[in-house]
Amino acid sequence: MTEQRSNGHTVSRLTVHVVWCTKYRYRVLKDDIQIRCRSLLIQICEAEDVSILKGVVSKDHVHMHLEYRPSSNVSGLVKKLKGRSSRKLQQEFPELKKRYWGRHFWAVGYGCWSTGNITDEMVDEYLEHHRKPDDRDNSDFIIEK
Secondary structure, eight states: OOOOEEETTEEEOEEEEEEEEBGGGOOOOOHHHHHHHHHHHHHHHHHTTOEEEEEEEOSSEEEEEEEEOTTOOHHHHHHHHHHHHHHHHHHHOTHHHHHOTTSOOBOSOOEEEEOSSSOHHHHHHHHHHHHSOOSSOOOOEEEOO
């Protein structure tokens, strides 16, 4: 079993698989934007004391397998990941403002699945399979430390 998180009076291992996509599923997460998005997500997770177990930044969506504190909640965490990354990406890449003139970079909503009923290996295998290039595009960017 992987290491548990101990903190004050609690011992836990809470993990979640989270997925969200760009607004209108525009394929804008490529090249420098993709690299910067990855680094922003890593910075945000470090600031929030969230461990990235595995993740993928594709051209139009993000998959992340995360371990978080019991005092955190998934919706608040996703709000921070999407909000902070959106703001920074639009500040640093003016070409995004042409496509996202309403200042909304990510689509509304996200998907999340607790990984308690399945093994981490199953999720990691799914992410590895998802990352494999298809005939059209092979530019997925892995999120790992």
